Structure formats: C-alpha cells, structure tokens
Amino acid sequence: MSTTTTATTxxxxxxxxxxxxxxxxxxxxxxxxxxxxxxxxxxxxxxGTIRFSTNGWPDPNKVFKSYPFASEGVNAPLVFVSxxxxxxxxxxxxxxxxxxAGKEMKKKAVAINxxxxxxxxxxFLSCQAWEWNHLHSEGAWWxxxxxxxxxxxxxxxxxxxxxxxxxxxxGFHVLSGVVINIxxxxxxxxxxxxxxxxxxxxxKAGLYWHFVDLVWVFVFTCFYxx
Amino acid sequence: MSHTATHEDHSAEVKKEVTKVTIILSVLTIxxxxxxxxxxxxxxxxxxxxxxxxxVILMLAKAFYIVAYFMHLKHEVKNLIMTxxxxxxxxxxxxxxxxxxxxxxxxxRNTYDPHFKEQSTIKVEAKEAKHEEKxxxxxxxxxxxxxxxxxxxxxx
Amino acid sequence: MSNEAVLHAHSGAHDGHEDHSHEHHHQSFISTYVFSxxxxxxxxxxxxxxxxxxxxxxxxxxxxxxxxxxxxANFPWLETILGKWAKGGHITPEAYYALVTTHGTVLVxxxxxxxxxxxxxxxxxxxxxxxxxxxxxxxxxxxxxFFFAASIVMLSSIFVETGPFSGGWTAYPPLSALGDASxxxxxxxxxxxxxxxxxxxxxxxxxxxxxxxILNMRTKGMSMTRLPLTIWALFFTAVLGVxxxxxxxxxxxxxxFDRNFGTSFYLSDIFINGVGAMPNEGGSAILYQHLxxxxxxxxxxxxLLPAMGMVSEILxxxxxxxxxxxxxxxxxxxxxxxxxxxxxxHHMFVTGLxxxxxSVFVLLTLLIAVPSAIKVFNWLTTLWKxxxxxxxxxxxxxxxxxxxxxxxxxxxxxxxSALDIHLHDTYFVVAHFHIVMGVASMFGMFAGIYHxxxxxxxxxxxxxxxxxxxxxxxxxxxxIFWPMHYQGLAGMPRRYYDxxxxxxxxxxxxxxxxxxxxxxxxxxxxxLFLFNFFYSIFKGKKVxxxxxWEANTLEWTAPINPGxxxxxGEIPEVxxxxxxxxxxxxxxxPQTTPVGxxxxxxx
Numbered sequence: 001m002s003t004t005t006t007a008t009t010x011x012x013x014x015x016x017x018x019x020x021x022x023x024x025x026x027x028x029x030x031x032x033x034x035x036x037x038x039x040x041x042x043x044x045x046x047x048g049t050i051r052f053s054t055n056g057w058p059d060p061n062k063v064f065k066s067y068p069f070a071s072e073g074v075n076a077p078l079v080f081v082s083x084x085x086x087x088x089x090x091x092x093x094x095x096x097x098x099x100x101a102g103k104e105m106k107k108k109a110v111a112i113n114x115x116x117x118x119x120x121x122x123x124f125l126s127c128q129a130w131e132w133n134h135l136h137s138e139g140a141w142w143x144x145x146x147x148x149x150x151x152x153x154x155x156x157x158x159x160x161x162x163x164x165x166x167x168x169x170x171g172f173h174v175l176s177g178v179v180i181n182i183x184x185x186x187x188x189x190x191x192x193x194x195x196x197x198x199x200x201x202x203x204k205a206g207l208y209w210h211f212v213d214l215v216w217v218f219v220f221t222c223f224y225x226x
Numbered sequence: 227m228s229h230t231a232t233h234e235d236h237s238a239e240v241k242k243e244v245t246k247v248t249i250i251l252s253v254l255t256i257x258x259x260x261x262x263x264x265x266x267x268x269x270x271x272x273x274x275x276x277x278x279x280x281x282v283i284l285m286l287a288k289a290f291y292i293v294a295y296f297m298h299l300k301h302e303v304k305n306l307i308m309t310x311x312x313x314x315x316x317x318x319x320x321x322x323x324x325x326x327x328x329x330x331x332x333x334x335r336n337t338y339d340p341h342f343k344e345q346s347t348i349k350v351e352a353k354e355a356k357h358e359e360k361x362x363x364x365x366x367x368x369x370x371x372x373x374x375x376x377x378x379x380x381x382x
Numbered sequence: 383m384s385n386e387a388v389l390h391a392h393s394g395a396h397d398g399h400e401d402h403s404h405e406h407h408h409q410s411f412i413s414t415y416v417f418s419x420x421x422x423x424x425x426x427x428x429x430x431x432x433x434x435x436x437x438x439x440x441x442x443x444x445x446x447x448x449x450x451x452x453x454x455a456n457f458p459w460l461e462t463i464l465g466k467w468a469k470g471g472h473i474t475p476e477a478y479y480a481l482v483t484t485h486g487t488v489l490v491x492x493x494x495x496x497x498x499x500x501x502x503x504x505x506x507x508x509x510x511x512x513x514x515x516x517x518x519x520x521x522x523x524x525x526x527x528f529f530f531a532a533s534i535v536m537l538s539s540i541f542v543e544t545g546p547f548s549g550g551w552t553a554y555p556p557l558s559a560l561g562d563a564s565x566x567x568x569x570x571x572x573x574x575x576x577x578x579x580x581x582x583x584x585x586x587x588x589x590x591x592x593x594x595x596i597l598n599m600r601t602k603g604m605s606m607t608r609l610p611l612t613i614w615a616l617f618f619t620a621v622l623g624v625x626x627x628x629x630x631x632x633x634x635x636x637x638x639f640d641r642n643f644g645t646s647f648y649l650s651d652i653f654i655n656g657v658g659a660m661p662n663e664g665g666s667a668i669l670y671q672h673l674x675x676x677x678x679x680x681x682x683x684x685x686l687l688p689a690m691g692m693v694s695e696i697l698x699x700x701x702x703x704x705x706x707x708x709x710x711x712x713x714x715x716x717x718x719x720x721x722x723x724x725x726x727x728h729h730m731f732v733t734g735l736x737x738x739x740x741s742v743f744v745l746l747t748l749l750i751a752v753p754s755a756i757k758v759f760n761w762l763t764t765l766w767k768x769x770x771x772x773x774x775x776x777x778x779x780x781x782x783x784x785x786x787x788x789x790x791x792x793x794x795x796x797x798x799s800a801l802d803i804h805l806h807d808t809y810f811v812v813a814h815f816h817i818v819m820g821v822a823s824m825f826g827m828f829a830g831i832y833h834x835x836x837x838x839x840x841x842x843x844x845x846x847x848x849x850x851x852x853x854x855x856x857x858x859x860x861x862i863f864w865p866m867h868y869q870g871l872a873g874m875p876r877r878y879y880d881x882x883x884x885x886x887x888x889x890x891x892x893x894x895x896x897x898x899x900x901x902x903x904x905x906x907x908x909x910l911f912l913f914n915f916f917y918s919i920f921k922g923k924k925v926x927x928x929x930x931w932e933a934n935t936l937e938w939t940a941p942i943n944p945g946x947x948x949x950x951g952e953i954p955e956v957x958x959x960x961x962x963x964x965x966x967x968x969x970x971x972p973q974t975t976p977v978g979x980x981x982x983x984x985x
Contacts, residue, residue: 012305015512015956016602020306024517024594030310031590035624041317042632042676045324046647046669052328053666055336055346061266078262085255093248096296100240143644143661152349156664161645165636210296214289221285225262226278313625316723323727323739324672330736331666339651 029204033211036173040215043169044222047162056149058159060224063140063147068130081224084127085216091120092213095181099206102199107188110202114185117209121178128171132164140164163223170212170219177212180205247295254288417527419519420946424526425505426838429831431526431533432497433912439488442481444905449473451898453880467545475879476565479548482877483566484540486551487574489820491581492536494685496529498827499623502688503592503616505834509937510610512601512954514947517594521587528584532577539573547574550877552674555648555667559640562654571641575634582627582634589627592620601936603956607712608973610935610960611705614712615691618719619684626680626723633673640665668733675726682819683722687715689826690757690786693779695960696833697761699933700776701768702969704961707760714753714760721750731799732806740799747797754790758783769964773931774848775833781856782825788860789818792867807877810870813863821859828855831915836930840943841922847914851907858904865893934972935960 012019020027051057061077070076094116101109139146142164145157184205193199258281265277294300299307335342418424445464448457456471467477504522508515516522539546548566549557557563558571596617600609636647646662648670653659698705705711728747731740761783770776792814795801805811828851835843874887881887881894929938936956940948954974962971966982 012303013605014602015600015604015608018598020303020309020597022302022306022598024598027306027598028517028521028590028594030306031593031624032586034310034313035586035590035628037314038625039628039632041320042629042673043636045321046632046636046673048321049324049328049669049672050647050664050666052325053331053335053669054664055332055343061262077266078259082255082259086252089248089251089255092292092296093244096244097241099298100237100244104237142639143646148350149346153346154348154350157644157646157662158664161639161647165639165645169635207297210292213296214292217285217288217292221258221281225258225281313621316625319724320676323743324669326739327668327672327727327736328666330739331668331734334734 023200025200025204026207029207033207036211037215040166040169040218043162043166044218047166047222050158050162054156054158056151056153056155058145058147058155059150062150063135063159064131064224066134078224080127080131081220084124084131085220087120087124087127088213088216091117091124092210094120095206095209099199099203102193102202105194105199107191107194110188110193110199111185114181114188114202118178118181118185121174121181121209125171125174125178128167128174132167135160135163166219167223170215173212173215177205177209180208243295247291250291251288254284254291258284417523419515419523421504421508421515421519421522422838422944422946424522425501427526428496428500428504428529429838431530432493432501433915435488435492435533436497437908437912439485439493440905440908442485442488444901445473446478446481446485447898447901449478449879450881451895453882476545476548478879479550479564479877480540480545480566480570483548483550484536484546487547487578488536490551490681490685491578492529492533494820494823494827495585495623495681496581498823498830499616499619499684499688500526500529500588501827502612502692502830502834503588503620505838506612506937507592507595507616508599509837509940509944509948510613510935510960511596511599511604512936512949512956513595513599514949514953516591517599518591522591525584525587525591528580528587532580532584535573535577535580539570539577542569542573544568544570546570552671552678553637554674555637555640555670556652559637559648559670560652560654560660561641562657575638575641579631579634582631585623585627589620589623592616593624596620601953601956604936604973607709608956608959610691611694611708611711611715612688612691614715615687615694618715619687622680622684622687622719622722626677626684629673630677633670633677636673637670668730668735671730671733672727675729676723678729679726680722682815683718685819685823686826687718689782689823689829690715692830692833693782693826694757694761694764695935696775696779696829697764697783698961698963699833699931700771700773700779701765702771702963703764703768704963704965705760706763706766707756708959708961710756711760714756717753718750721746721753725750728797728799728802731802737799744797744799748794750797751790751794754786758787758790773832774843774845774852775829777849777852777856778825778829778832781852782822782829784856785817785822785825785859789814789816789822793818804873805870807875808870809866809874809876812876813866813870816866817859817863821863825855828852828911833931834937835915835918836925836942837937837940839919839922840925841918842925842930843918843922844914847910851911851914854907855904858900858907861900862897862904865897869893929972932970934962934970936973939972939974 012021018024018027064081065075065077067074067076067080067083094113098110098113098117101113135141140160140163142161143157145155145160147155147159149155184202187193187201188199193201261277261281261284265274268274268277299310413419415423418427445460448460457468458471460468460471460473464473464477467474467480473481504516507513536546544565546566547553547558547570548564549571553571553574557567559567561568561571596609596613600606636645639645640647640649640662644662646665648667649660649662649665650667652662694705694711725743725747727735727739727743731743735743765780792810796805796811796814832843832848835841869887869890872886872890874881874890882891925942928940928942931938936954939954941950956973957976958971958973960973962973963969965971
C-alpha cells in the first residue's frame with residue numbers, strides 16, 4: 001500500500017468524522033436493511049429447506065397461470081407475475097429519479113417521481129391482492145393446498161403456506177414502503193425538506209424501496225421460476 | 227449539496243446510468259422468463275437443474291445491479307461497501323447447511339418412514355385429490371402408533 | 383448536531399436541546415427519569431429493569447432447586463406464593479417446567495442481553511468514544527421502552543390461568559406450536575412469542591444505534607485502534623444482534639402461523655391423545671431448531687462479549703499495565719463474532735442432523751477454542767507482574783477469567799459430536815453453559831457495575847459488602863455447578879422433575895440437596911448486593927475525584943455527575959490509545975494527553 005493511501009485511511013478512520021462520509025441515518029438504514037435481508041433470507045432458506053426435505057413439489061407453472069379478466073380455463077403461466085415484476089422495477093426507477101431530483105433540490109421533480117412510485121407500489125399491491133384472491137377462490141390458503149405435485153402425487157400444504165407467508169411479508173413491506181413514500185410526498189409538498197436544505201430523508205426512503213424491489217427479485221425467482 | 231456548474235452534467239450522467247441499468251434489468255428479466263417458458267417443455271432432471279442454476283445466476287446479477295446502482299452502493303466509500311457486503315457472506319454457510327440438512331432429512335424419512343415414502347408415490351387423480359387425501363390420512367391413523375404426545379392435561 | 387464531529391447534521395425535534403446541552407435547562411420529572419433520551423439514564427433504566435428480572439429469574443431457580451433438592455418435602459410457604467401451582471407446598475410438574483422455562487428465557491434475554499449489553503452499551507459507548515449521546519437518542523429511548531413492553535408481556539404470562547410457557551426456553555415445536563400439547567402451550571406461549579418479538583425489536587433498535595454511534599461519532603483522534611476494548615466488544619455484540627435476531631424473528635413468525643393458522647412449517651406426524659391425528663403434515667421440527675440456534679448461538683456471544691470487553695478494560699486498569707496483545711484481542715473478538723454464525727448446529731448433534739454436516743460443525747466449533755484461548759492468555763499475561771489493585775470490580779474480573787476457563791474447557795468436550803451423544807441434555811450441559819455464559823457473564827456484569835458505579839451515580843459502593851458478595855458468589859458458583867459435571871457424566875438428564883424415582887440417580891440425592899442449599903445462600907448474597915446498590919445510590923460515600931480508578935479512558939474526563947451532553951464545553955480530543963499504563967515510568971497517561979516530544983513510540 002502506498003503511503004498516500006495509508007494517510008487517507010488514517011484520516012478517514014481517525015475520528016471526528018464519519019469514516020464512510022455518510023450521515024448516521026443512512027448508515028442505520030443500510031444496517032437495518034441487512035438485518036431485514038436476514039429476515040427474508042431466513043424465510044426463503046426455510047422454504048428451500050422444506051422443499052429439499054419433501055419428495056414432490058407443485059409445478060408453479062400449473063398454479064400461477066391466470067390473470068385478471070381471463071377466461072376460466074386460461075393457461076398463461078408467468079404472464080401476470082412478469083407484469084408485477086416490471087411494475088416494481090419501473091417504480092424503483094422512478095424512485096431513483098426522485099432521489100436524484102432531491103439531490104438537485106428540484107422539488108417539483110421529486111414530487112412527480114414520488115407520486116409515480118406510489119402509484120407503482122399501489123399497482124403492485126393490487127396485483128398481489130388479485131392473485132391472492134384468485135388463489136383463494138381455487139381453494140388455496142394457509143393450511144389448504146388444492147394443487148398436486150408435479151408428478152401427480154398429493155402435495156403437502158407447505159407450498160401454499162410458504163407462498164402466502166413470504167409474499168404476504170413482502171407485500172407488507174411494499175405497503176409500509178408506500179406509506180413511507182406518502183409521508184415523504186407530504187413532507188416534500190409542505191416544503192419541509194426545502195427548509196432543512198436537503199432531501200436526505202428521500203434517499204433513505206429510496207433505499208428501503210429498492211430493497212423491497214430487491215427482495216421481490218428473490219421471491220419471484222424462488223416461487224415462480226424454479 | 228452545492229449547486230455547481232458541473233451539476234447539469236452530473237445529472238445527465240446519472241440519468242444515463244439509470245436508463246442503462248433499467249435496460250439491463252429488463253433484459254435479464256426477459257431472459258429469465260424465456261428460460262422459464264423453455265423449461266416447461268423439458269422433462270430431463272439434469273437440464274432442468276442447469277436452467278434453474280442459470281436463473282439463480284441471473285437473479286444474483288439483477289440483485290447486483292439493484293444494489294450497486296439503484297441503491298447507489300457502488301458510488302459509496304469502499305469501506306461502506308465492505309461493511310455491507312462482507313457480513314452477508316454468512317449467507318453462504320446459512321444456505322448450504324440448511325439445504326444439506328433438509329436434503330438429509332428427506333433421505334432419513336424415505337429410509338425410515340415407509341408411510342412418508344408411500345404417500346409421495348401415490349398418484350392422485352386431479353379431481354379426486356381432496357377425497358383421496360382424506361383417505362390417506364385415515365389409513366395413516368390406523369397404521370401409525372408411534373410419536374404420541376401425552377394427553378393434554380387440564381389444570382382444573 | 384451535538385457532536386461537532388458528525389457530518390451532515392440531521393435535523394429533527396430531538397436535537398434541539400442537545401445543541402445547548404451544557405446550558406442549564408429545566409426538565410420535567412417525566413423527561414428526566416421516564417422518557418429520557420439521555421443515554422446515561424437509559425442505561426440505568428436497562429440496568430434496574432435487568433436487576434428486577436435477575437431477582438425474579440434467580441428466585442425461580444431457587445424454587446425449582448427446592449424441588450430438586452427436597453423432592454419429598456412439603457413447604458407450606460410455597461403454596462402461599464404459588465397457590466394452585468404448589469398444592470400442599472409441593473411444586474407441581476407443570477409449575478416446575480414453567481419455572482425452568484421462564485428462568486431460562488428471562489436470564490438469557492432480559493438479564494444478560496438487555497440488562498448487560500443494554501446497560502453498558504448505552505452507558506459506555508458515548509462516554510468512551512467521546513460523543514454527546516447516541517446517534518439517535520430517540521431510537522435509543524424506544525429501544526428501552528420496547529424492552530419494557532416485552533418485560534410487561536412476559537410478566538403477564540406468569541399470571542395467566544394455564545401458566546406461562548413451559549416447553550423450555552428454546553421453545554421447540556411441537557410443544558410450542560400446538561396449544562393442546564401442554565397447559566403452558568396455550569395463552570402462555572402466545573404471550574411468550576409476543577414478548578420475544580417485542581424484545582427483538584428492542585434489540586434491533588439498540589443495536590443499529592450502537593453500530594452507527596461507534597462508527598460515526600468517535601471524537602477527534604479516536605481512531606478505531608485507539609478505542610478501549612469495551613467498545614470493540616460492544617460493537618461486535620451489536621453486529622451479532624443485528625444479524626442474528628431477525629432469523630429468530632422469522633422463525634417466530636412461522637411458529638405463530640403454525641399455532642394459529644393451521645400451517646405445518648414445523649409439524650408433521652403429530653398425534654395427540656384425545657384429539658387424534660393432526661392434519662398438519664410435511665413440516666420439519668428440526669427446521670425450527672436450525673432457525674432458533676442460528677440466533678441462539680450468536681446469542682451466547684451477545685451475552686459473553688460485553689463481559690469480555692469490560693473485563694479486559696478493568697484488568698488492565700487495576701493491574702496498572704497495558705492490556706497484553708491489544709490487536710490480538712480485537713482479532714479474537716472478530717474471529718469469535720464470525721465463528722458465532724458458523725457453529726449453530728452443534729446444539730443439534732442428536733436431532734438426526736446429517737453426520738457429515740455434523741462433523742463440519744464439530745470442526746468449526748472447536749475452532750472457537752483458538753480465539754478464546756488467545757483472550758484467556760492475554761488476560762493472564764496482563765495480570766502477570768502487574769501492580770494489582772484488588773478492587774471489587776477487579777475481583778469479579780479475575781473471577782470471570784477463572785469461570786471462563788473452567789466453563790470453556792467443558793465446551794471442548796461438548797463440541798465433539800461423538801461425546802455429545804452421551805452428554806447432550808444432561809447436567810453436564812447445564813453445568814457448562816451456566817458457568818461459561820451464565821455465571822461468567824454475571825461476573826462481567828458485576829465487575830462493570832462495581833467499576834462504573836462511581837461514574838453512574840457519583841457514589842461509591844460499600845467495599846466490605848462487595849467483598850462478601852464476591853467471595854460467597856465465587857465459591858458458591860463453583861459449588862453449585864462443579865458437582866453437576868459429575869451428575870451429567872453419570873447420565874443425569876436435565877429438566878427432570880424428580881430424580882428420586884430413578885435407581886441410578888438416587889445416589890445424587892445428597893449432592894442435589896447440597897447444591898440447593900448453596901443456591902439459597904448465593905441467592906441471599908445477591909440480595910445483599912442489591913441492598914448495597916440501592917443504599918449506595920442514596921447514602922454511599924461521595925466520589926470527590928474525577929478519576930477515582932486513575933484510568934485513561936474518556937469517561938473519567940467528564941464531570942463526576944455529567945449532565946446530558948456529557949462534557950461541558952468542547953468534547954476532549956484524543957491523542958493516544960486507552961492503555962498507556964506504566965509507560966516511561968508514568969503510572970497512567972489519559973487518552974487526552976498529547977504525546978510528549980521525548981515519549982517512547984506508541985504501542
């Protein structure tokens with residue numbers, strides 16, 4: 001290591017300032033998200049463990065094959081969930097733009113992008129509500145599994161148990177993300193950030209929102225694809 | 227957050243990056259979906275496993291782009307990147323140990339629990355699924371005597 | 383914000399009053415003593431709540447030790463306090479299991495996690511790193527009140543009709559997942575889960591705050607390698623908590639679904655007499671154990687590391703010598719923190735765990751002996767040729783080292799999966815974890831209380847009472863737990879209600895009585911300590927010097943009774959590490975002393 005690097009390292013960690021050049025709130029948000037990553041990780045790993053300790057498992061393509069306003073016997077696997085995925089990705093993009101606008105102190109752009117993000121979140125939640133309702137009408141719920149294993153044998157209820165628990169927990173996170181974003185929007189519109197001189201809070205809300213998107217990447221893969 | 231002359235350039239740069247990452251994420255998702263559709267017609271277990279592995283790698287790539295660019299981690303100080311990424315390495319052992327033991331538990335049950343094995347080999351006609359399930363449970367009640375819990379004692 | 387040090391001041395309602403913290407301003411009783419945001423007051427709240435729980439949890443152990451020591455005797459006073467749970471002065475089996483379970487839960491989580499790291503992380507982190515308060519005083523306050531809520535819920539579970547949860551502190555399903563499994567599995571278990579969920583929230587809020595404070599708010603010159611070892615230990619403790627508690631939380635959520643919503647995450651092949659076959663199929667009870675111990679093992683270090691950190695500091699101060707191997711101490715703390723996450727399944731060798739996987743866990747488990755041994759030898763070499771001052775805090779610190787060695791060595795036995803076939807679930811395990819994690823951490827906590835009491839309350843504790851407290855507790859701890867090793871080797875299982883009906887365990891009746899008598903004496907001495915503690919808060923000898931122990935760390939540069947904000951005027955700047963004792967013939971050089979021109983090179 002060259003002497004200059006050593007010098008800057010000592011300075012960074014020398015006390016009297018943040019070694020990461022971030023304010024404490026963002027640091028806490030990052031570590032909270034790590035903690036939350038372990039919550040979701042534990043859920044998904046439990047799901048994997050149960051799947052590994054069970055002989056058969058339903059084929060997701062035969063379970064998630066419908067979409068709103070479709071006719072009765074429709075067979076369109078992956079279609080609806082890909083729409084949900086894109087909704088969440090797009091809402092993540094608008095959130096990035098909101099954060100960036102905040103850094104540039106553009107109140108109007110922040111508000112517009114936040115509204116778009118909130119719409120995306122609500123759209124996602126509506127999709128999820130429809131899907132849950134649809135599955136429920138087919139007889140699926142916690143402790144009830146009408147679907148058969150891919151090989152035609154009877155399936156344990158853990159397929160639906162995990163599906164509803166984990167997507168439910170994710171949906172709960174989306175819901176809290178929407179609530180946080182609505183609070184951010186109100187604070188933006190009432191000029192609270194303008195008065196503070198910075199939009200750092202939007203950045204933290206953004207981190208949370210992206211994390212929700214990130215979790216969906218894993219949930220989507222684990223439940224719908226493999 | 228000072229307003230400087232380079233501000234506009236920076237802003238444009240960020241927008242460019244966001245567009246790029248959005249496209250990458252969409253393309254990755256579409257590849258995943260194509261693989262998903264492709265997998266439906268395949269029966270061979272080995273090929274399916276290979277495709278599933280590819281999907282998991284694509285998933286991790288998507289996770290990387292979200293964390294690095296959307297969550298801005300790539301542009302943070304290196305030490306912050308390290309403190310976030312290094313602890314998450316526990317996931318390697320977390321996943322490995324849990325899945326190995328899950329798999330081992332299935333083997334144990336298949337070896338020592340004939341009922342468990344038998345149940346997973348019986349094919350059920352889709353429409354009679356519920357009925358048969360009930361039957362299976364009843365027969366099980368007769369067969370199995372082990373694993374009994376003590377009677378719940380009432381306190382009064 | 384308060385610390386000139388911190389970048390990007392955040393703004394909010396609560397830092398208004400920090401900015402002018404050194405100005406005199408009146409605060410109401412409520413904002414000073416109840417909903418206080420001062421880290422020192424929150425630390426005291428944690429400490430006293432922890433003490434209340436320690437008394438309750440300790441008293442529970444006295445009760446079930448009475449049963450074990452005198453299985454045939456009747457004690458009418460038991461019926462007076464326990465009512466129907468001790469009909470005719472004889473503890474019922476249900477009550478016995480409830481007592482064992484609640485004793486475990488309370489001591490592990492409420493006393494040794496919240497009471498120990500909650501107290502000392504809150505008290506020491508800002509004072510020793512040179513900060514006015516925690517990064518977020520408001521979240522810090524929430525952390526305590528979530529803990530308080532958890533306490534109230536746990537306490538209320540003792541009073542429900544069917545009794546508190548009684549399936550062991552690990553709450554394994556099916557006893558924890560099925561209300562019909564035992565009386566304690568009914569509403570007592572619901573309250574237990576709610577209480578633990580609140581506790582997880584509390585520990586998360588606290589842990590995030592500790593990490594952010596230590597990283598972001600160190601005073602000028604306080605580089606990471608100048609931090610006292612207490613802070614390093616508390617830092618790793620917080621990291622362990624933040625990363626492992628959420629896994630327990632997930633496990634509990636799945637458990638709640640199993641209990642209430644007909645799922646079968648942990649349930650399969652269950653028959654209950656009078657109810658018949660349960661419809662829950664396909665789950666795995668071992669999955670719960672994995673999830674539980676993924677927290678459970680780091681939890682052991684969450685309990686132990688703060689004690690280790692405080693002991694390192696106290697040993698160095700009272701030996702008037704720098705801590706031996708400062709970097710090695712940090713390295714071994716780090717190694718322990720990493721290994722803590724890799725070894726959880728050594729609690730599960732006999733569950734049917736894959737033997738190959740088990741052997742990997744044996745290897746990883748035995749690796750913990752390396753950093754532990756490094757720490758032990760460093761403590762011993764710190765003491766070596768030291769000019770030792772036997773203050774009560776120092777005695778407890780030395781006691782900690784002794785107990786850590788004794789208890790740690792039996793850990794090497796238990797870490798072997800082959801030996802574990804014989805030793806699992808016997809009194810050998812009980813002896814091991816009580817010595818190494820229970821009593822040793824209690825000793826660390828006592829050492830911390832005796833050492834920092836002058837800073838907390840501006841008074842001294844009575845030394846004579848402290849010496850009695852130490853010697854009786856030290857001797858008692860060994861007399862209680864040493865014999866249990868023999869009982870365990872003879873195969874005596876833990877959690878049994880009455881050993882007198884077993885031919886092979888009858889021989890231990892006398893020994894069990896002996897243990898019970900010692901336990902009673904030790905419990906009485908803890909009451910003596912409590913008397914000393916509360917008496918000294920009000921009537922103790924006043925501290926008249928700013929630095930009574932002649933220590934180097936920053937908390938002793940603050941006023942004897944620091945206000946909210948800790949230092950009047952500027953926060954001191956730091957020029958050296960915390961362990962310049964006996965350097966160049968000078969007894970001690972506080973961290974705030976600039977390095978002299980002719981001083982020898984820093985450690």
